[in-house]
Amino acid sequence: MSAHTPSRHDLLTIGQLADRSGLAASALRYYEKLGLIHATRTTGNQRRYTRGTLRRIAFVRAAQRVGLSLDEAKVALDRLPEHRAPSGAEWDGVAQSWQSRIDEQIAELERLKAKLTGCIGCGCLSLTRCGLYNAADRAAAAGPGARYLLTRDPTTGPEPAGGDFTE
Amino acid sequence: MSAHTPSRHDLLTIGQLADRSGLAASALRYYEKLGLIHATRTTGNQRRYTRGTLRRIAFVRAAQRVGLSLDEAKVALDRLPEHRAPSGAEWDGVAQSWQSRIDEQIAELERLKAKLTGCIGCGCLSLTRCGLYNAADRAAAAGPGARYLLTRDPTTGPEPAGGDFTE
DNA sequence: CTGCTACTTGAAGTCGACTTCAAGTCAAGC
DNA sequence: GCTTGACTTGAAGTCGACTTCAAGTAGCAG
Numbered sequence: 001m002s003a004h005t006p007s008r009h010d011l012l013t014i015g016q017l018a019d020r021s022g023l024a025a026s027a028l029r030y031y032e033k034l035g036l037i038h039a040t041r042t043t044g045n046q047r048r049y050t051r052g053t054l055r056r057i058a059f060v061r062a063a064q065r066v067g068l069s070l071d072e073a074k075v076a077l078d079r080l081p082e083h084r085a086p087s088g089a090e091w092d093g094v095a096q097s098w099q100s101r102i103d104e105q106i107a108e109l110e111r112l113k114a115k116l117t118g119c120i121g122c123g124c125l126s127l128t129r130c131g132l133y134n135a136a137d138r139a140a141a142a143g144p145g146a147r148y149l150l151t152r153d154p155t156t157g158p159e160p161a162g163g164d165f166t167e
Numbered sequence: 168m169s170a171h172t173p174s175r176h177d178l179l180t181i182g183q184l185a186d187r188s189g190l191a192a193s194a195l196r197y198y199e200k201l202g203l204i205h206a207t208r209t210t211g212n213q214r215r216y217t218r219g220t221l222r223r224i225a226f227v228r229a230a231q232r233v234g235l236s237l238d239e240a241k242v243a244l245d246r247l248p249e250h251r252a253p254s255g256a257e258w259d260g261v262a263q264s265w266q267s268r269i270d271e272q273i274a275e276l277e278r279l280k281a282k283l284t285g286c287i288g289c290g291c292l293s294l295t296r297c298g299l300y301n302a303a304d305r306a307a308a309a310g311p312g313a314r315y316l317l318t319r320d321p322t323t324g325p326e327p328a329g330g331d332f333t334e
Numbered sequence: 335c336t337g338c339t340a341c342t343t344g345a346a347g348t349c350g351a352c353t354t355c356a357a358g359t360c361a362a363g364c
Numbered sequence: 365g366c367t368t369g370a371c372t373t374g375a376a377g378t379c380g381a382c383t384t385c386a387a388g389t390a391g392c393a394g
Contacts, residue, residue: 013340013341014340014341015339015340015341024382024383025340025341026382026383026384027381027382027383029342029343030381030382030383034381042341042390042391043390044341044342044389044390044391045341045342045343045389045390046340046341046342046389046390046391047341047342062279064381065275065276065279066276066279069380069381070380070381071380095283096283098279098283099280099283102276102279102280102283103280105276106273106276106277106280108232109232109233109269109272109273109276110273112229112232112233112265112269113266113269113270113273116262116263116265116266116269180370180371181370181371182369182370182371191352191353192370192371193352193353193354194351194352194353196372196373197351197352197353201351209360209361210360211359211360211361211371211372212359212360212371212372212373213359213360213361213370213371213372214371214372231351236350236351237350237351238350
């Protein structure tokens, strides 16, 4: 119930932040260099972080897990105000921007899973009936045909293939 | 109905394999160096790939998307016979080994999504009611408490945290 | 004030996954 | 048989995401 002027214990040293975030201090300095997080300095030039920094870090880690680069994470985080605590609505805005990404990822994994389980379940172990295992062989003479989903988001850039077990 | 001795057109040059897999030829050579794929050689020492190689490549790409390294992919692929076409059952075995991984990944993404949408939907925009946005501030005095899921597979190694928006 | 640990910096190193390069060889169409 | 484009090699370079290092300074307990 005390501070809204952050008292000394509201600020974390880099070691404390490392402990609480699970990242190495070196990684935190690296993140700071990239502009993902920010620190104030003591008179002796040591970094002090607000607790909100943990949220930013959590966000970055989440972003990475959805397949984003740190640069992309920065773009999203840059929508947050620099020098005041972001409001819930502001966090929401950023969070929203992951939504479609997450859905996409889930969808892709579901497709992959469907292919795997579908094939495992379809009694095609003899390699004679299942399109998944067999398409390549059948398509051999037939030319290009039978393509089985699992294509990737085109915005993801130059990764035109590799998502197909057929052929 | 022709070949079971693979005729010339059953074998792909590295350029053709690159085109059909969407990977660069250099990447394919790299994969070969890692033992992920294999090639026979012409009398002139050029690589020739069987069409089954496309399946191996697709598998590797899928593995990468589920977050595995090429080394891990190799471990899985090594369960396949080297010098004959793998049976459906054999592919199934390998595929099965991804199953749990995929499920895990999906689950993690679902958790992340739930956290995001849950919070967005819960009317907590004022930053006063929602545990997701608020836990940190509330936990401030309370010390370490209220941890909100999103932990990672421990087998994934040294990535102890970062998966939490709280705190 | 001493001593110790945690901090500071920039530069260099590492790791995975490739790409680029240079110099030379192969395969296929005309 | 010659040309042209696809192929060969090993070595080195790149990129993202960090880590490690060396030399020095800050902050705090006793």
